Amino acid sequence: xxKVYVTAIVxxxxxxxxxRYLSPxxxxxxGKLQKRALVTALKAMEISxxxxxxxxxxxxxxxxMENTVQMLNGLSAEGEEVNxxxxxxxxxxxxxxxxxxxxxxxxxxxxxxxxxxISFELALQDAFLRLRAGLARxxxxxxxxxxxxxxVQQPDFFGQLEVQDRSEAWMLSIEPGxxxxxxxxNVKIIxxxxxxxxxxxxxxxx
Amino acid sequence: MxxxxxITGMGVVSALGVGVKANGIALMQGISGIREARYxxxxxxxxxxxxxxxxxxxxxxxxxxxxxxxxxRTHLFGAAALREALSMTNLLEHKGLALISGTTVGGMDxxxxxxxxxxxxxxxxxxxxxxxxxxxxxSCGDFDYTSTVSTACSSAMNALIMGKLLIENGERDIVVAxxxxxxxxxxxxxxxxxxxxxxxxxxxxxxTRSGLNLGEGAAFLVLESEESALKRGAQILGVLSGAGNACxxxxxxxxxxxxxxxxxxxxxxxxxxGLLSANIDYVNAHGTGTPxxxxxxxxxxxxxxxxxxxxxSSTKSYTGHTTSASGSIEAAFCLMxxxxxxxxxxxxxxxxxxxxxxxxxxxxxxxxxxxxxxxxAFGFGGNDSSIILSRYE
Numbered sequence: 001x002x003k004v005y006v007t008a009i010v011x012x013x014x015x016x017x018x019x020r021y022l023s024p025x026x027x028x029x030x031g032k033l034q035k036r037a038l039v040t041a042l043k044a045m046e047i048s049x050x051x052x053x054x055x056x057x058x059x060x061x062x063x064x065m066e067n068t069v070q071m072l073n074g075l076s077a078e079g080e081e082v083n084x085x086x087x088x089x090x091x092x093x094x095x096x097x098x099x100x101x102x103x104x105x106x107x108x109x110x111x112x113x114x115x116x117x118i119s120f121e122l123a124l125q126d127a128f129l130r131l132r133a134g135l136a137r138x139x140x141x142x143x144x145x146x147x148x149x150x151x152v153q154q155p156d157f158f159g160q161l162e163v164q165d166r167s168e169a170w171m172l173s174i175e176p177g178x179x180x181x182x183x184x185x186n187v188k189i190i191x192x193x194x195x196x197x198x199x200x201x202x203x204x205x206x
Numbered sequence: 207m208x209x210x211x212x213i214t215g216m217g218v219v220s221a222l223g224v225g226v227k228a229n230g231i232a233l234m235q236g237i238s239g240i241r242e243a244r245y246x247x248x249x250x251x252x253x254x255x256x257x258x259x260x261x262x263x264x265x266x267x268x269x270x271x272x273x274x275x276x277x278x279r280t281h282l283f284g285a286a287a288l289r290e291a292l293s294m295t296n297l298l299e300h301k302g303l304a305l306i307s308g309t310t311v312g313g314m315d316x317x318x319x320x321x322x323x324x325x326x327x328x329x330x331x332x333x334x335x336x337x338x339x340x341x342x343x344x345s346c347g348d349f350d351y352t353s354t355v356s357t358a359c360s361s362a363m364n365a366l367i368m369g370k371l372l373i374e375n376g377e378r379d380i381v382v383a384x385x386x387x388x389x390x391x392x393x394x395x396x397x398x399x400x401x402x403x404x405x406x407x408x409x410x411x412x413x414t415r416s417g418l419n420l421g422e423g424a425a426f427l428v429l430e431s432e433e434s435a436l437k438r439g440a441q442i443l444g445v446l447s448g449a450g451n452a453c454x455x456x457x458x459x460x461x462x463x464x465x466x467x468x469x470x471x472x473x474x475x476x477x478x479x480g481l482l483s484a485n486i487d488y489v490n491a492h493g494t495g496t497p498x499x500x501x502x503x504x505x506x507x508x509x510x511x512x513x514x515x516x517x518x519s520s521t522k523s524y525t526g527h528t529t530s531a532s533g534s535i536e537a538a539f540c541l542m543x544x545x546x547x548x549x550x551x552x553x554x555x556x557x558x559x560x561x562x563x564x565x566x567x568x569x570x571x572x573x574x575x576x577x578x579x580x581x582x583a584f585g586f587g588g589n590d591s592s593i594i595l596s597r598y599e
Binding site: 056060061062063071072073075076079080082083084085088089090091092093094095097098099101102104105106107108109110111112113114115116119122126129130132133135154156157158159160161189190191192193194197 | 208248249250310312317318321322324325327329330331332333334335336337339340343344349350351352353354355356357358364368371372374375377391392393395396397398399400401451452453454455456457458459466467470585586587588589
């Protein structure tokens with residue numbers, strides 16, 4: 001069984017740095033979350049020196065809410081005459097992981113977990129097991145969520161699930177590289193009826 | 207050696223009915239469940255759909271779930287499929303099961319019925335994908351691990367692929383995996399905006415095809431290590447012998463002309479199963495009926511199988527495209543086909559298209575002895591998955 005290392009962790013790349021990774025032309029067509037998610041992923045690839053990970057995984061509690069709410073507003077205002085193709089196709093939860101793959105031309109394993117507060121940990125577990133078993137050597141594991149104006153104004157509009165407005169990207173590798181951050185030992189998932197699901201990332205700081 | 211992942215139970219809900227038996231009979235007799243919308247409160251009656259022929263209230267009563275809360279149809283279909291899957295293999299009282307469900311729509315049917323009003327105070331969360339999975343898990347059986355995969359139309363198949371990984375790594379002995387998805391005005395109007403809905407019953411791979419029909423439903427398969435199944439004395443229905451997932455990396459919704467992602471997914475599934483393309487006796491294609499998908503999938507099938515193409519059919523002409531649930535509903539169909547020795551045919555197919563493979567057509571299922579069956583599910587973002595189900599021998 002392979003050992004699994006975390007070789008880069010990047011959080012919320014500030015807008016001033018976007019230009020380093022993304023031309024204004026390409027950025028213009030993207031929503032706020034898409035841009036932040038993509039540059040955060042690209043920076044993790046840059047720092048780790050792994051530009052073509054074998055797998056790209058994302059965890060998102062609620063998915064692409066900006067587009068989802070826009071589409072709901074459209075349906076509510078215009079009824080079923082609504083015609084919002086771009087908004088719809090970018091409302092699906094796997095928009096971000098697909099976009100990273102399309103942008104970097106990556107044909108590897110690609111998946112997205114949307115399971116409340118432990119979405120990222122489920123993506124991390126999948127990647128960890130894949131690397132440990134030798135099905136992949138490297139994996140980019142991301143966490144991405146956005147808060148819409150509607151959710152800021154009315155935090156419980158969609159229920160009690162708390163969403164963090166964030167983009168985070170971890171690079172996993174079976175090689176420690178020059179600056180490993182953690183060695184991952186396992187990820188444990190706990191579901192207990194009536195309570196919020198929990199996850200424990202078992203890791204050793206290096 | 208990695209442990210063999212066998213299948214010991216399944217539950218299915220679709221436009222063909224509630225339960226494995228009703229679905230199997232319709233498939234064998236060539237009876238489609240696609241018709242005019244009746245339960246979805248849409249104005250777009252011009253687009254036929256594959257609806258589960260029960261109202262939410264009828265489903266709630268059938269499942270004996272308490273009144274006084276909001277139920278998404280995703281939750282209700284999932285609960286019905288889960289109950290059938292667990293009871294089939296005597297796991298209703300088993301402690302510490304894992305559930306992985308694929309969905310994208312989640313509780314959108316409830317959200318859009320309330321919008322622009324919020325979820326009423328005091329109601330449990332309904333909207334998000336994870337809430338529907340946890341509601342399904344908590345409706346029967348005893349689960350201490352739950353997870354939701356959301357990769358659009360390949361969600362349920364990717365849930366099966368993750369279940370296989372958990373068992374092969376020794377993390378779990380039993381994983382119930384699949385998906386559930388209700389029709390919503392949200393995605394019906396979304397697909398309408400993309401101009402890929404057919405006004406007639408869909409005709410996958412036919413020259414006259416002009417889009418898909420949306421459907422809804424759920425299916426769960428009980429995945430189990432062979433050792434655990436034998437120890438329990440459970441009946442083994444088949445083997446999940448291979449799995450592949452690859453990204454087409456071409457476009458957010460369109461598939462590449464040469465079917466790169468699909469070709470990679472099928473090739474991986476074969477090598478993961480330790481099989482050659484010549485070993486596959488039947489392919490249940492993704493075959494949505496859109497001009498783009500069917501041409502791209504055909505190109506990929508030709509690349510993988512060359513001149514020795516096994517019989518191929520799409521069962522979307524029976525259920526409609528059940529989006530996130532399609533991967534597990536069609537995997538369940540493949541398992542029924544393996545178990546009963548039949549190949550579902552496409553009743554609507556008439557006109558071959560030089561860009562496409564020619565599917566198996568006719569009025570009722572072909573009687574064939576099957577050993578290895580491939581099942582495809584492709585999603586937005588070029589998320590392409592393929593699995594192989596084999597007879598247990």
